[in-house]
Amino acid sequence: DGGITQSPKYLFRKEGQNVTLSCEQNLNHDAMYWYRQDPGQGLRLIYYSQIVNDFQKGDIAEGYSVSREKKESFPLTVTSAQKNPTAFYLCASGRGSFGYEQYFGPGTRLTVT
Amino acid sequence: ILNVEQSPQSLHVQEGDSTNFTCSFPSSNFYALHWYRWETAKSPKALFVMTLNGDEKKKGRISATLNTKEGYSYLYIKGSQPEDSATYLCATPGNGNKLVFGAGTILRVKS
Numbered sequence: 001d002g003g004i005t006q007s008p009k010y011l012f013r014k015e016g017q018n019v020t021l022s023c024e025q026n027l028n029h030d031a032m033y034w035y036r037q038d039p040g041q042g043l044r045l046i047y048y049s050q051i052v053n054d055f056q057k058g059d060i061a062e063g064y065s066v067s068r069e070k071k072e073s074f075p076l077t078v079t080s081a082q083k084n085p086t087a088f089y090l091c092a093s094g095r096g097s098f099g100y101e102q103y104f105g106p107g108t109r110l111t112v113t
Numbered sequence: 114i115l116n117v118e119q120s121p122q123s124l125h126v127q128e129g130d131s132t133n134f135t136c137s138f139p140s141s142n143f144y145a146l147h148w149y150r151w152e153t154a155k156s157p158k159a160l161f162v163m164t165l166n167g168d169e170k171k172k173g174r175i176s177a178t179l180n181t182k183e184g185y186s187y188l189y190i191k192g193s194q195p196e197d198s199a200t201y202l203c204a205t206p207g208n209g210n211k212l213v214f215g216a217g218t219i220l221r222v223k224s
Binding site for chain 2 (some may be wrong): 004033035040041042043044045048058059090098099100101102103104105106107
């Protein structure tokens, strides 16, 4: 079954702790993306990677870090420097050209108290 | 920063009604326009990716049109059904090789 998976579905953390969200895809896509969704707003891009061992900041990268050591995996770390980390996080993958659609995972809801 | 706007913000219709909503985007440097459907508790799924001015795409009861010169796309749903209830997102590439999403139109279809 081809697809993109994220884990966990729900995550709770105390303020000041770093937390890593998992994203894995078996679609053989070169490009992977992390988005954040807040109520009443569109999806905002945090980081993206178009190829293994390379990634770029999106519009709201501050307080986040990523790695892309394998084509299949693109984990996102929410650091204690992120001022408002509570949000819904979506991972996506695609062929890297915007003439093609992106495929999304089920998302992780992170709550930091 | 590229601005993608969707209207209306939300829409409530009766089963069987036809409906449409709008996505507006800057017409300069157009490359592609994406439509996604996001049902509650599921992942967003692509409906259409459109690239040509005047393009019209159809999938069952859902169709979309594209006007790149004036910077808008319409999404139409004919004979809405409760299973069409979802948030509909549009997106277009911005600077730096990334998609910029609108805030979405929430559609609720009452049976």
